Amino acid sequence: xxxxxxRVNGVERSLSLDTRVSLLDLLxxxxxxxxxxxxxxxxxxxxxxxxxxxxxxxxxxALAVACDGxxxxxxxxxxxxxxxxxxQAAFVxxxxxxxxxxxxxxxxxxxxxxxEPGPSAVTGDLTxxxxxTAEEIRERMSGxxxxxxxxxxxxxxxxxxxxxxxxxxxxx
Amino acid sequence: xxxIGGMRRVEGREKVTGRATYAFEYAxxxxxxxxxxxxxxxxxxxxxxxxxxxxxxxxxxxxxSSADPPPLGSVEDPELAVFQSPxxxxxxxxxxxxxxxxxxxxxxxxxxxxxxxxQAEPHDVVLRPDHPRLYAPERVxxxxxxxxxxxxxxxxxxxxxxxxxxxxTTPALHNNPMEPHAAIAAWEPDGSLTxxxxxxxxxxxRDTIAAVLGLRQDxxxxxxxxxxxxxxxxxxxxxxxxxxxxxxxxxxxxxxxxLTRQQMYDMTGYRTPTIQRVRLGADEDGRLTAIDHDAVxxxxxxxxxxxxxxxxxxxxxxxxxxRTTHHLVRLDVPTPSWMRAPGECPGMFALExxxxxxxxxxxxxxxxxxxxxxxxxxxxxxxxxxxxxxxxCLREGARRFGWDRRDPRPGVRREGRWLxxxxxxxxxxxxxxxxxxxxxxxxxxxYVVRVAAADIGTGARTVLTQIAAEALNTSPDRVRVEIGDSxxxxxxxxxxxxxxxSWGTAVVRACEALLKNGGQEGRADTSEEVAAGSAxxxxxxxxxxxxxxxxxxxxxxxxxxxxxxFAAGRIVNPVLARSQFIGGMTMGLGMAxxxxxxxxxxxxxxxxxxxxxxxxxxxxxxxxxxxxxxxxEDPYLNPMGSKGIGEIGIVGTAAxxxxxxxxxxxxxxxxxxxxxxxxxx
Ligand code: FES
Ligand code: FES
Numbered sequence: 001x002x003x004x005x006x007r008v009n010g011v012e013r014s015l016s017l018d019t020r021v022s023l024l025d026l027l028x029x030x031x032x033x034x035x036x037x038x039x040x041x042x043x044x045x046x047x048x049x050x051x052x053x054x055x056x057x058x059x060x061x062a063l064a065v066a067c068d069g070x071x072x073x074x075x076x077x078x079x080x081x082x083x084x085x086x087x088q089a090a091f092v093x094x095x096x097x098x099x100x101x102x103x104x105x106x107x108x109x110x111x112x113x114x115x116e117p118g119p120s121a122v123t124g125d126l127t128x129x130x131x132x133t134a135e136e137i138r139e140r141m142s143g144x145x146x147x148x149x150x151x152x153x154x155x156x157x158x159x160x161x162x163x164x165x166x167x168x169x170x171x172x
Numbered sequence: 173x174x175x176i177g178g179m180r181r182v183e184g185r186e187k188v189t190g191r192a193t194y195a196f197e198y199a200x201x202x203x204x205x206x207x208x209x210x211x212x213x214x215x216x217x218x219x220x221x222x223x224x225x226x227x228x229x230x231x232x233x234x235x236x237s238s239a240d241p242p243p244l245g246s247v248e249d250p251e252l253a254v255f256q257s258p259x260x261x262x263x264x265x266x267x268x269x270x271x272x273x274x275x276x277x278x279x280x281x282x283x284x285x286x287x288x289x290x291q292a293e294p295h296d297v298v299l300r301p302d303h304p305r306l307y308a309p310e311r312v313x314x315x316x317x318x319x320x321x322x323x324x325x326x327x328x329x330x331x332x333x334x335x336x337x338x339x340x341t342t343p344a345l346h347n348n349p350m351e352p353h354a355a356i357a358a359w360e361p362d363g364s365l366t367x368x369x370x371x372x373x374x375x376x377x378r379d380t381i382a383a384v385l386g387l388r389q390d391x392x393x394x395x396x397x398x399x400x401x402x403x404x405x406x407x408x409x410x411x412x413x414x415x416x417x418x419x420x421x422x423x424x425x426x427x428x429x430x431l432t433r434q435q436m437y438d439m440t441g442y443r444t445p446t447i448q449r450v451r452l453g454a455d456e457d458g459r460l461t462a463i464d465h466d467a468v469x470x471x472x473x474x475x476x477x478x479x480x481x482x483x484x485x486x487x488x489x490x491x492x493x494x495r496t497t498h499h500l501v502r503l504d505v506p507t508p509s510w511m512r513a514p515g516e517c518p519g520m521f522a523l524e525x526x527x528x529x530x531x532x533x534x535x536x537x538x539x540x541x542x543x544x545x546x547x548x549x550x551x552x553x554x555x556x557x558x559x560x561x562x563x564x565c566l567r568e569g570a571r572r573f574g575w576d577r578r579d580p581r582p583g584v585r586r587e588g589r590w591l592x593x594x595x596x597x598x599x600x601x602x603x604x605x606x607x608x609x610x611x612x613x614x615x616x617x618x619y620v621v622r623v624a625a626a627d628i629g630t631g632a633r634t635v636l637t638q639i640a641a642e643a644l645n646t647s648p649d650r651v652r653v654e655i656g657d658s659x660x661x662x663x664x665x666x667x668x669x670x671x672x673x674s675w676g677t678a679v680v681r682a683c684e685a686l687l688k689n690g691g692q693e694g695r696a697d698t699s700e701e702v703a704a705g706s707a708x709x710x711x712x713x714x715x716x717x718x719x720x721x722x723x724x725x726x727x728x729x730x731x732x733x734x735x736x737x738f739a740a741g742r743i744v745n746p747v748l749a750r751s752q753f754i755g756g757m758t759m760g761l762g763m764a765x766x767x768x769x770x771x772x773x774x775x776x777x778x779x780x781x782x783x784x785x786x787x788x789x790x791x792x793x794x795x796x797x798x799x800x801x802x803x804x805e806d807p808y809l810n811p812m813g814s815k816g817i818g819e820i821g822i823v824g825t826a827a828x829x830x831x832x833x834x835x836x837x838x839x840x841x842x843x844x845x846x847x848x849x850x851x852x853x
Contacts, residue, residue, distance in 0.1 A: 020276045029275065034197035035190020037400070039350045040433040044783035047350055075190035088188040092180055095747050098755060099629030100187030101350040101400025107188060122792075142792040145783060147350045147401050148629045149758025150751060151794040 009077030046144030056112030075104035178747030214776025245386025264438025323493030328462025332453025351400020373665035378658035404510030441509025480515035486552035524827035550709035561739035583838030593836025597827035599714035606664035631748035643683035669816025727848030753799030756821020
């Protein structure tokens with residue numbers, strides 16, 4: 001057993017845990033935050049994606065004890081009260097999910113991805129921050145599987161939010 | 173696309189905020205964790221089970237196995253007869269469950285402390301077309317004749333100007349819904365049982381679970397409000413739910429069981445591999461003179477599941493001679509089951525590939541060949557179609573896709589490293605309907621509609637809300653639909669693409685009854701209405717067009733464009749329908765290019781049993797996938813005028829892609845998936 005303290009969606013939580021517990025099971029089984037999903041428990045599907053200190057990560061691959069002192073954001077922490085995060089609103093509007101089981105991971109992954117600078121494997125010019133085209137989004141979102149096959153709509157939803165942000169930045 | 177009309181999902185907000193609760197996620201007081209243990213041999217028997225060390229692990233509450241078989245009631249599905257016998261029928265069959273205070277302890281005890289010894293026997297797990305134990309099943313899923321024949325097939329082939337005689341294979345495929353199968357079982361002091369399960373039908377699951385456990389139906393309640401996909405694999409109860417129930421009884425506590433992704437490959441069904449021989453004959457003009465379609469497939473030693481692989485061929489094309497047959501062999505494998513469009517999906521890969529080969533042989537455009545062989549009535553039965561707009565789908569698709577600019581010659585378009593080609597194939601799926609019941613009640617200034625339907629991602633909750641609102645002549649925001657609970661009025665499964673037709677009929681009738689009864693309450697049971705049947709052959713149709721680019725050096729296949737045009741009756745919600753169609757097509761793309769479960773002949777298991785090795789399409793694999801439909805009015809279906817749309821999207825996709833790969837490269841790949849290795853060999 002180990003004592004750990006971490007912040008989850010802005011709330012400090014202290015727990016005594018079996019050292020084998022993953023961050024994902026900490027969230028789902030110990031804190032009752034079941035929004036983060038378990039699709040494979042092996043880092044192969046992305047359903048468990050959360051933000052650790054603002055960066056996207058597979059919660060099933062992180063041991064909870066290794067997250068002592070860190071800041072975790074889950075899908076439950078994306079909205080601002082009743083006001084949906086722009087990605088959440090875009091997912092609803094674009095019908096970017098069917099069963100909804102991959103959705104929390106897609107949302108956290110997209111939220112993290114929008115803040116990730118730099119080129120990807122499909123970027124032509126490696127010296128510049130590329131625009132988030134559909135092709136870039138597809139590449140950067142490929143760690144999140146969707147068996148319902150909602151990719152076309154997921155890309156549309158993420159693209160919509162990315163374009164809004166780009167316009168805001170340009171307008172400043 | 174977001175500007176197109178159509179109500180968004182009523183549970184959308186819950187799903188994007190993480191508040192939608194799936195089976196394993198209910199907060200059940202005092203729940204313990206069960207970890208299923210699987211047989212490491214493909215055939216044989218258990219000789220020893222020693223649970224002493226496992227029970228000594230601190231935190232372990234119980235071990236259940238065939239050492240002390242838990243009493244069961246009447247078990248029709250032998251896959252659910254858990255822990256009843258020391259016999260092992262397949263690698264990965266569940267042989268024990270360890271229950272503990274935490275998931276970590278249960279797994280530790282199961283993997284390090286529970287000792288089970290086996291006497292292995294030689295096993296037979298490989299499907300082959302010359303297997304000595306092949307037999308012809310009488311019936312194929314669910315109750316079609318295994319064999320049909322009309323006219324003289326051999327004479328038709330002998331007289332033909334053009335013939336095709338080829339064998340096509342499809343591998344074992346796994347449904348792989350993103351939510352692993354899971355259940356929480358909680359016994360009440362009065363001996364009744366509540367199960368939170370991930371199912372495609374609470375009523376049917378409740379009935380089966382009650383029978384297996386020897387309980388009355390009213391002693392079991394199945395709750396399944398949100399389901400993380402199923403694609404057929406959650407259509408019947410799986411062993412894990414019985415395991416959870418007997419484990420909970422043994423531990424005296426509620427028990428949660430979630431299968432691991434790896435365990436799902438053995439315990440939740442899969443699509444049988446198929447070996448299909450298709451023979452086609454056509455006259456000088458391209459008119460079919462004979463069709464012969466045989467499928468070789470497998471089932472387990474436990475029970476016969478015979479996929480209806482060649483049944484779509486009974487529906488598709490006019491020919492004076494038509495024969496469809498199935499052959500099955502019982503192997504030491506898990507029982508195959510339903511996976512999205514069982515039958516139609518692999519069957520149409522073979523038939524539509526063969527049609528492309530015939531078009532090439534006869535020098536006829538593949539769209540025109542299909543139009544030419546359009547039947548006046550259902551070919552096998554002779555019954556009239558309630559509606560059939562396949563030709564309209566082909567024409568509309570050809571127009572949108574730019575088919576008229578297509579040069580038919582294979583292997584002649586090259587852009588840099590990429591060989592480019594296009595292909596077409598048809599889709600079909602039956603329009604089924606099953607009895608269901610529903611109630612509609614005026615409550616709190618609006619209406620509540622109750623039906624034990626399931627929303628596995630199809631949008632059923634939303635579509636039923638719309639259907640009820642229309643029947644009640646009110647707006648959808650005044651209607652609340654409750655589904656996903658066996659305590660609600662009995663309803664059929666979310667399967668066979670018949671959810672909307674079955675539940676929608678019951679909802680409409682209940683709403684009509686409410687209006688007739690003074691606006692307070694109405695109930696309906698559609699058993700009689702559905703049993704009346706129809707004199708018509710009722711099917712949805714579609715045409716799929718694919719553009720592919722094949723890397724001439726590596727054999728990598730990309731699919732820049734997929735277009736599906738469907739004729740599926742009235743489309744109730746265009747936004748959700750499009751998602752269903754493109755979702756099916758996306759799964760079809762995976763089937764065409766990457767999905768394959770490898771059987772290890774030596775150990776008898778599925779080798780690549782996880783998502784790192786079994787590849788489903790990822791975001792980067794899916795480019796421009798679009799689905800549209802033509803207006804189709806069909807008064808012979810149901811009050812909505814709708815045909816099912818959940819499965820037809822995956823039917824024909826793989827053939828369209830394979831045909832495009834041939835057009836791009838001049839190489840005909842008849843064995844799925846179309847991997848670089850197959851293209852380069
Ligand atoms: S559950 Fe973590 S990646 Fe699949
Ligand atoms: S919405 Fe079902 S897996 Fe993505």
